[in-house]
Amino acid sequence: MDIDHLVEEIVKELTNKHAMKNSNDKYLVPIGVSGRHCHLTKSDFEKLFGSEASLTKKADLSQPGQFAANETVTIAGPKGSIQNVRILGPLRRKTQVEISLTDARKLGVTPPIRESGELMDSSPVTIIGPKGSIYLKEGLIIAQAHIHMNPEDAVRFNVKDGEFVRVKIINESRPISFEKVKVRVSPNFVLEMHIDTDEANAADVKPGTFGKLFKLGGPI
Structure with a gap:
């Protein structure tokens, strides 16, 4: 295995471990970047x-x-x-x-x-x-920055369709909070927050990045 491929595999493994660790927090949402x-x-x-x-x-x-x-x-x-x-x-x-x-x-x-x-x-x-x-x-x-989630997720997060929430990006470099994120609930949705490329660059979002959801005015 060449050194470049080895480094790529190590980074991928660390990213997956980080994602698995974060996913244990019931208030975390995976972040997706929409170009x-x-x-x-x-x-x-x-x-x-x-x-x-x-x-x-x-x-x-x-x-x-x-x-x-x-x-x-x-x-x-x-x-x-x-x-x-x-x-x-x-x-x-x-x-x-x-x-x-x-x-x-x-x-x-x-x-x-x-x-x-x-x-x-x-x-x-x-x-x-x-x-x-x-x-x-x-x-x-x-x-508009928004979160897709199914009804079971909405119960877990204690939110409803159309509600606005705050999401803090979980990273060490730029832990930015998005203060007006719209919740969209449907049985057909998979849990994921969508932001555009400008927002992702500002928050240094990478694959495997999560955000923590808060009710406006305080934590859940």
Whole structure:
């Protein structure tokens, strides 16, 4: 075994041990980083990729039934564009794009911080595919930090759907707290907090990072 591979295996083992140790605390939540991405309706997908095209799976995501597609698009605003924005499947009833604040500045737009699906009065964006483009008068947002959990998790954490909580990132380098994290409860969800790349960089989030959940105003 070469030295690089050995180091990689040791780091992986330490990360797994750290995750297992943290998971014993009933108030800890695994942290997932959500990069810029796009959700499309069937109609909009066909406008961008052609009527004969199909959305194809690249990799499964943490939430059951959700996947990252092989297909990507370019998004454009008044000041610039960003290529290779991943489409997430399956196809949805509404088209929307989720980006970070850094992305927004590059595009020259000021999207609101919203929960996924809350698109009224959000920012406009142009989406460009290999076969065409579409312009959305609204549909571009910065995703609100949120936690997916099932009803059993909600009972354990003593929280309810739609509630806002505080989450302190557990690490030694940058133990940042997120003060307004929305709880989303569904029998179909797997426990995970989602933050964007700006938030992850600010908190130095790495694979295996956990956050500790607190009720607003104090611990659970």
